[in-house]
Structure formats: C-alpha cells, structure tokens
Amino acid sequence: MTAQAPAARIAEALGHRAPGRIPVDLGSTFVSGIHVSCVTALREYFSLDPGPVRVIDPGQMLGEVAGDLKALLGIDTEPLLRRATKFGFPLDGWKPWRMDDGLEVLVPGGFNTTKDADGATLLYPSGDLAVPPSAKMPAGGYFFDGIIRQQPIDEDRLDPADNLEEFGPVSDADLDDLESRAQAARATGRAVVASFGGTSFGDIALVPGMSLKNPRGIRDISEWYMSIRSRRDYIRRVFEGQCEIGLRNLERIAARVAPLVDVINICGTDFGTQTSSFCSVSTFRDLWSPFYRRINDWIHRNTPWRTFKHSCGAVEKFIDPFLECGFDILNPVQCSAAGMDPRELKERYGSRIVFWGGGVDTQHTLPFGTPEEVRGQVLSRCEVFSRGGGYVFNPVHNIQAGTPVRNIVALFEALGEFRGS
Secondary structure, eight states, X not given: OOOOOHXXXXXXXXXXXXXXXXXXXXXSSTTSOBXXXXXXXXXXXXXXXXXOOBEEETTTTEEOOOHHHHHHHTOOEEEEEXXXXXXXXXXXXXXXXXXXXXXXXXXXXXXXXXXXXTSOEEEOGGGOTTSOOSEEEOTTOSSOEEOOXXXXXXXXXXXXXXXXXXXXXXXXXXXXXXXXXXXXXXXXXXXXXXEOOSOOTTOTTTTTOTTOSSOOSSOOHHHHHHHHHHTHHHHHHHHHHHHHHHXXXXXXXXXXXXXXXXXXXXXXXXXXXXSSBSSOHHHIIIIIHHHHHHHHHHHHHHOOOEEEEEOXXXXXXXXXXXXXXXOOEEEOOOTTSTXXXXXXXXXHHTTTSEEEOOSSOTTTHHHHSOHHHHHHHHHHHHHHHTTTSOEEBOOSSOBOTTOOHHHHHHHHHHHHHHHTO
C-alpha cells in the first residue's frame, strides 16, 4: 500500500474522514509550536546538528522545527509566516544571541536588547534602541512579556485610528516574499498552514502594540477589557477598520498564494479562562461574530483554505458561535479547563469542527509528569479525538521551556505506537 502523503493526511482530517494515520502538527503556528530550548534538546537527543536554532517568534521564543526533525518526528505541517514580527522587525538577518542560561540561538537582525538594573532583558520596537523598550524578559526567563506603554486617555480625543496604527496594506515586497516561501512550503509535501496576521480581533497579546515606538489609543490590557463594556462602540469601530484592512490584504495575498495554502490561522484571541470566560456569548455574538463571519465568508468564497480559530480555556459554550462564524478548526482544545472533557467535546461537536490540539497537557503532564504518564495521556487523547477523523494531533498549546526532553520523546513514541509506525 502506498504511504499517504502528509498534505493528504491533513486533508482527510479536515474533511472529517479518518486518514490512514492520525496527522500531526508541530510548529506550524505560534500557538502550536515549541520553545527554542526544547528544539535544541530534541536535535541533540536524535544526534542531529544541534544548531544554533532559529527563533521564529521572538516574543514566545519559539524555535524553528526544521525539515530533518519534522521527518524524524512524522510532522505533517509546514508554516507560512509573514516576514514581519509583532515587534516590527523582519525574520531575516539572523545573528547569534545567548539566553541567560547560556543557550546560544539565532535571532533576527532587528532583535536588539539591553539589560535593566534587575538583569531583565529589554527588547525594542523595530530594533530601535533610541526609544523605550516594548517587551521584557525577566532575569533567567525564557520568553518576553509586553510592556504596557499606555498614554493618558482623553475621552474627547480617543480615536479608533490610533488602535489601527499597526495595521496597513501588505507591501509588494511582502507579497513577493510570501509567494516565494509558499512555493517552497508546498514543495515539502506537507500541509501548508498560513499565518498572515491582521485578522486577530482584540488579541490581548497584540493590544500593547509592541511594534510601535509610541503607541496611541487603548494599549493597557485591563483598560481594553473594561472598554469592551464601557467603550463598546469604540472597540467596534476598531474592529471595523481592522476588518476592512484585513479583507483588502487577504484579497491581494490570495491572488498570489491561494492554491498553495491549506489552512489559515485567523485569530488567536482567547475567550476562555481556566474555569470561565472573558466575555459572555451574547457579547461575543454582538462584538466579534460580525467580523469573524465576514473574514471566514470571504475566505470560503474565494479560496480552498480551512480557517483556524485559537482560543485557550473553557470555551465549550463558544463552539457553536465559532461554527456560526464559519470557523473550521478549533485549537488548542484545552482539556484541563472547565467543561472541556475530550469525550464530550468529540461527541457533541466532532462531526462539525476539526479539533487541532488537545493531545497532551502542556501545563502539567508534559512538563511535570513521568514519561509513562505522558504516554498514557497521548494514547487516550488520540483514541478519543481521532475516532471518525476531524482531528490533528498537537499538544495543548506550545511546548514550554524546561519540559524534559525524555517526556517530549515519550510523546512522539506514543504517537508512533498509536499510528502503527
């Protein structure tokens, strides 16, 4: 029997058909990736060239999963990322950089840092050391948090355009770059998962405007959450402007790469906490649904792409609204959150939405469990979610720094056992 190609395996899962082997993602998005230190550890474990490994998301310090490691692990996906990072500098001009624990990695040329008096590492918008920093990694830390640079709010002068400053038309140079990299991604034979940016409405990871040297508008996360209720018309106008820009960009991007892409990551806005949610379903339907629906409808009318919605936490009550918006895929399927039992999710929604994630808990089991506990959870989750198709295996969100390599290896050994390879 001819082995099924990775892209075909993903296509079967997206069509809610059971593929020959459960498809697997690692590193196709910034919410399904792995910390650069763990990539290095895996490369050393399997006697591959240990690096230094490229950091493809400078905020979370996620590492590039190169083709040789993907082949060894049986990964079925390939990322297609825009060249620009959320800090305003591009993913090019790679240079060495040493983390506090001594690990040497490769970072983009615009990744310029200083240290503060407490030993924290400061990162700068567009790499400009002459302006205040926009992100901070604590001493001994492994990723950056955005620095809130909220200016005093004058209600009479609050302008939605200020919260749209980081959005704009995709350039011809970026289109050329995307098309070239899309062709290379397609040539791998893996399913191409694109993250073009610009359609993540109200994602608090982006609200601080870390690419901007002098962010205006509402840039404090707490203020933003309060504004959903107290300044809803303002937030709606921000979303309206962002949606128009996003649709224009998608039209230009799709004209160049539509046949080369399988999945598009639309949005990383979280609606769930561990036990509850950040807003009500009625607020979601009023404020978010119209814009998600416009984006998804345009994509489904004009491209073959399946749309990917990320939301951590207890989001079972949002799954029907996500479906109403036209989303095809839900990630990361945080099974430890309230109301997110795998069997119940699969039974209620498995025929209507693709679950992409949920394969092993990255808060407790993977970083702190034993290899046997990891194996047991992986096999259990695969058995539940893969039944009847509609499932792509991925851990629950990114594999974090400090996760023992033996546990990550146990994860992939269990996958191999389940897949029969």
